[in-house]
Amino acid sequence: MDGIDVANGVAGAVIGMVFAVLFQQPLQDAWYRLRRRSAGAIRALARGNESGPAWRAFSLGPLHTSALIVEGDGTSPIPSETIHIHVLDGEVELPPDMVPWRAEIAEQSESLRAEGRAPLWNGPRYAVESFDLSRTALDETPEVHLRLRPTDYYTFLAAQQLDRRLPDGTTPRSRYLDPDRPLEAPDFLQCSFAVNIAVVTADDMLVVSRRSDRVRMAPGVWNSSVNEGLSRHIDSSGRNAPDLHSVARRGMREELSLEPHEYTLDLLAFVLDVDKRHWSAHFHARLTQLRSADLQARMSRGVADRWEHQTIDYVPFNPATVIKYLMRDDRVHRWAPLAPALFHLSLVHAYGRTPVERAEAQIIRRL
Template sequence: MLPKEPDVLYRVVEVLCAAGARGSGYGVNADLVLTAAHVVGDDTEVLIVADGEDLRGDVVWRDAWLDAALVRLPAPQWEAEATLWASVAGVHAVSCTAIGYPKVQRTTDGTRVEEHIAGFIMPATGRRIRRYAINVTTALPYELRRVDSPWAGMSGAAVLSGDGRHILAVITEDPTGFQPSRLEAVPVSELLRDPSFAELVGAGPAAMSTVDAAAPEVVADVHPRRPKGSPSSASSLSTSSAEAIDYDVRQDGLFALGTWSPARKLEPSLLVTDNVPSKDRPAQPYIDHETLAASVRERSRKSSGATVYLTGFRIDHRESDETQYCRIRQASSTYPEVLAIEDLRAGHPALFEECDKAIERNVRDYLTKAVPSSLAMNLVVVSSANEELLCAERSAATDSAVGWWTIGVFETMKQPDKNRPGAPEDIYGLAMRGLREELGLEPHDYHPIQISWIGIFRPILRAHVVAVVKLKIPKAELHSRAGVAHSGYEHAALDWVPLRRSLVQTFVRASRSFPPNTAGTTIEINNRTWTDQSRLAVLEAWRFRNVLDS
């Protein structure tokens, strides 16, 4: 057992994983360690180094979108002590501290050593993406950034209030768009919203308190106070805080596997796609096999086609050389299987109870035994002036959602044509094919494609990818191209909506409807019926609006 005297130093641990990734963690109760999800990756068991002792721990909870995880140790390591949880508020800087094991702080033999940092949080920064920006005021890494970050290994460290009494957040990222003095963390208020997390740690949203710095002296040594009569920082922050856009897309059945940001983009060179042959695809344990097979046979009488679905996902957070890439594993499926899932979801929703629970519990774990479905991409198209979003009305030529509107257009990933064999496409290839077939666009017609979100759309168990792209050509030229495009017949009409904060807030506030005999939901805006994925599309376009031509 570790010392009874409460001391944050004894709760700081190092987390080591089989693939070579390593990070930091913090004991939040007698046998639970809080860390970052990308540190543990897909491992079910990790090594915890606590006070010099190596302990095997089981990963009992993780959430890829929140980027947090809990590891249970085989026996209590800390005296039972109530962990205090808090969020930050106000318009002044809130002091904070963290202890972890960054790569830059190591001995000559490679052993990581504790680094104790101090800094402050500006409460309004990052509210839209539900993250805290940690501004480090102690010594910064001198090591130049090459491929990974000198802060690598600090991920998973708990961000504590300045007095060390409350846990505020978990460090998850070193944003490449800022100097090394900037780290990113997920607030614990987001974690406590998850019922599974709250149950494991024995707390909930009601257990939260608030840390609020009442005066700017907290960071006076870094940012001296302005002379009397000059504008204050409080006035510049209050508007941003009041207008923050906050929405959890899981309410629309969308569960994230990975997200990217304008500061940390996915690049084609960092994407690795593995393809699993039909004979080797994993067996799904969730839906009765005979019932599913019967529905597939029924659909096969009138439909055919070869599609793919996700069976694995691992995202890079630069914690080790092994995890520099986004790794996607996909297996073969058929279009009748896709339609069978939609039929059963609409007619026999009880069949999906165990499947839905598995996705809610851990969407990455679900993928390893996923029900065969498909992978579709929502191509969100922004006008060349960066001021409008393309929207499309689905025509009667489509199989579902006729008359409904979408933000951008959709394309489904297919298996290579057996008569014209070639390499299977990845998500960037899917994006280019979708822009060409749906809208008649070629690569020289648009700026680089920005993949921003990958996850699972639970109603039909489909992998869902969002890509945002900005046009180089005028809107009128796009309409001309789309009119003669290969799949242009799928759209009854094309239109544009303004990419403004007011539009985003309108979509966020819109209530959901539940159309009969369908798998998903809709939202009603301006006398139009929009698909349930439209809200995510608008949010992603708003997030990436300032970097689409880079």
């Protein structure tokens, strides 16, 4: 081999090394991107023939709930004047084969009374016969038509046994509920309508309560700041229908000792627990002057319904902190079904949808 051949060989080797250094990695990256996009296109084509339910319960990463947000997304409050509530005559009637279940509850209550213990309080309640939505003609504001029927707590407890076997082997859930039609259910299975409120103090602390172990329904779980059920005796004057904002103000007074002039109140959404058939009006309340320390001091001087809560946490009210709190190992599976959706909607109401969803996505990726 002469000198020219050696020089050409060396030059070719150098050029090959330079080419490999400069172009090999970009070519590999381009090939990887092409493969990934092709695989994504194939998956998208496969999904094109699939279908899913239009209604999905609220979830956030590993946090799954049975809370279905029926109306409202947190961005704009629902005006009180667009909520129309009509109370029907005639109490809810259980099917004949569920009537003995209510009798069992009444007997249990009498046994507790005979033993000198607190009986089950059979308070007058409302059942939801129907919940209908429409829009106002000019600005398309949500308009809610809610039809209620009288019932009581014993009927509610009997109807909560959704998976108990009936004489024919079916259950109330299998006989009366269609999972593909979550908004349709007989009134006797919907004997619960409550308000749930996310309360934020003047120093930006979210109030989170833990339900007492003494309550019959969902003891010990973490819940909204305030939870108050509609009462026929308290919330209806004569034959007038209840007002949801008034119920919320009653809950604020009874559970946190707060008066109406001390906060602003916005109705954000209507939500249904599709598992237990509990309806809720979700509110956001902002204290105008009271800080978290002030609220704790206020509550130390007496609360009407103190027995309903056993613990209260104060969480900095910003998207990242609240979402991390929802996902905590000792919280993620201990939430009341309607609470996480409430706190999400309150964050959206305060910060906007995009920042909240960005924070949620970042935190979920890090889990």
